[in-house]
Amino acid sequence: MHFSGFRVIKEALTGHKGWKPLWRNPEPQSSYDYIIVGGGGHGLATAYYLARTFGQARIAVLEKGWLGQGNIGRNTTIIRSNYMLPGNEPFYEFSMKLWEGLEQEFNFNAMISQRGVLNLCHTDAQRDAFRRRGNAMLLAGADAELLDAAGVRAMAPFLNFDNARFPIKGGLLQRRGGTARHDGVAWGYARGADMRGVDLIQNCEVTGFRIEGGRIQGVETSRGYIGAKKVGVAVAGSTGRVMAMAGMRLPIESHVLQAFVTEGLKPVIPGVITFGAGHFYVSQSDKGGLVFGGDIDGYNSYAQRGNLPVIEDVAEGGMALMPMIGRARLLRVWGGIMDMSMDGSPIIDHTHVEGLYLNAGWCYGGFKATPASGYAFAHLLARDAPHDTAKGYRLDRFARGYVIDEKGVGAAPNLH
Numbered sequence: 001m002h003f004s005g006f007r008v009i010k011e012a013l014t015g016h017k018g019w020k021p022l023w024r025n026p027e028p029q030s031s032y033d034y035i036i037v038g039g040g041g042h043g044l045a046t047a048y049y050l051a052r053t054f055g056q057a058r059i060a061v062l063e064k065g066w067l068g069q070g071n072i073g074r075n076t077t078i079i080r081s082n083y084m085l086p087g088n089e090p091f092y093e094f095s096m097k098l099w100e101g102l103e104q105e106f107n108f109n110a111m112i113s114q115r116g117v118l119n120l121c122h123t124d125a126q127r128d129a130f131r132r133r134g135n136a137m138l139l140a141g142a143d144a145e146l147l148d149a150a151g152v153r154a155m156a157p158f159l160n161f162d163n164a165r166f167p168i169k170g171g172l173l174q175r176r177g178g179t180a181r182h183d184g185v186a187w188g189y190a191r192g193a194d195m196r197g198v199d200l201i202q203n204c205e206v207t208g209f210r211i212e213g214g215r216i217q218g219v220e221t222s223r224g225y226i227g228a229k230k231v232g233v234a235v236a237g238s239t240g241r242v243m244a245m246a247g248m249r250l251p252i253e254s255h256v257l258q259a260f261v262t263e264g265l266k267p268v269i270p271g272v273i274t275f276g277a278g279h280f281y282v283s284q285s286d287k288g289g290l291v292f293g294g295d296i297d298g299y300n301s302y303a304q305r306g307n308l309p310v311i312e313d314v315a316e317g318g319m320a321l322m323p324m325i326g327r328a329r330l331l332r333v334w335g336g337i338m339d340m341s342m343d344g345s346p347i348i349d350h351t352h353v354e355g356l357y358l359n360a361g362w363c364y365g366g367f368k369a370t371p372a373s374g375y376a377f378a379h380l381l382a383r384d385a386p387h388d389t390a391k392g393y394r395l396d397r398f399a400r401g402y403v404i405d406e407k408g409v410g411a412a413p414n415l416h
């Protein structure tokens with residue numbers, strides 16, 4: 001089924017009888033060449049690129065609930081490539097380039113909107129740091145602009161410029177950054193993978209790994225044993241629990257991150273704006289709701305819900321930055337489980353078990369990475385070699401001292 005404007009008009013005129021389900025609902029086969037554990041954004045993108053770009057077949061994605069029930073459907077939809085370190089920036093810029101052609105490529109509307117991401121700075125030192133970051137982005141082929149206070153005021157006059165504690169001195173703007181509809185991304189990848197023969201198996205929880213002689217043989221699931229030559233795990237916040245079944249203890253902690261949406265308002269926020277003196281970021285959805293978030297809840301948890309102290313903290317950040325937000329009525333709050341790595345950067349690597357691979361540690365920035373993560377993980381699975389842009393995302397970097405510590409805060413997951 002091909003989506004197009006014509007198709008929408010035809011269906012509208014013929015009673016919407018021609019729409020078909022976006023993917024099949026197959027029974028699991030007894031074995032596959034590739035099993036991807038986790039039907040979130042990264043797992044679905046991996047299966048899609050394995051089939052589409054790397055020409056592989058006999059692939060299944062096993063999802064314990066329904067496709068997109070995890071963080072891919074819970075995030076605040078921001079995409080950007082405003083990183084600084086050489087281990088990160090080429091990867092995130094690769095992701096941004098994949099975003100730019102994605103909807104045409106998989107013929108699905110993911111509402112990708114490059115409406116700009118503006119990081120505000122509040123001190124001279126912070127502006128210097130943003131200048132350095134912007135230059136690093138330009139060197140990696142990304143776009144970056146440094147705005148002064150007048151430039152920020154022209155874009156977002158409603159911000160609190162007169163705040164004595166947090167004066168706005170300017171901002172780092174990435175115009176190509178923006179937002180994408182998170183469910184649309186999951187559905188687009190799922191549909192694209194299904195069209196290429198990938199079995200998407202829902203309600204199928206992986207409950208163990210069968211490992212013999214140091215090599216993966218397959219996975220135990222709630223729907224029986226399934227054999228596999230290679231298994232790639234992309235379960236985000238559940239990484240610690242799932243990899244423990246393969247005897248691994250990882251440098252990852254699970255924490256809850258909450259998101260907030262207000263009632264629909266007239267268009268006011270031009271893109272994504274982040275507060276530089278606290279942890280608060282905000283954008284406006286196409287329906288008009290202000291979508292915002294801030295810090296993770298500070299304790300470890302596997303529950304997809306958070307607590308009031310962080311809600312208060314996020315609200316305080318919002319009030320400091322744009323006091324008018326106090327007039328908006330909050331409609332919904334929800335949480336997702338973050339796989340916080342010790343240096344804030346991800347892991348895309350093989351494990352000590354032959355044929356078992358790991359994609360994890362996305363902290364709260366993994367949505368923007370979805371295309372590049374899927375591509376790089378598929379590259380690793382198909383060719384047994386890391387993708388050029390993901391060479392630093394090794395699991396042993398913590399033992400070897402080659403951490404990719406973008407924020408320079410050390411092994412403190414709550415600060416990344």
Ligand SMILES: Cc1cc2nc3c(=O)[nH]c(=O)nc-3n(C[C@H](O)[C@H](O)[C@H](O)COP(=O)(O)OP(=O)(O)OC[C@H]3O[C@@H](n4cnc5c(N)ncnc54)[C@H](O)[C@@H]3O)c2cc1C
Nearest residue numbers: 038040041042064070071072075076078206336366367368
């Ligand atoms: C509130 C919030 C806001 C965020 N905002 C942003 C943002 O603005 N920009 C950004 O870049 N990132 C953001 N993120 C982070 C981003 O959403 C995640 O890093 C990313 O989605 C994680 O990858 P995923 O999509 O594969 O994870 P998920 O969608 O969580 O996929 C993992 C899947 O694995 C499944 N699974 C777990 N255990 C098993 C098992 N045993 N067997 C089978 N399946 C299993 C789960 O059910 C789940 O569906 C945010 C996250 C949250 C929660």
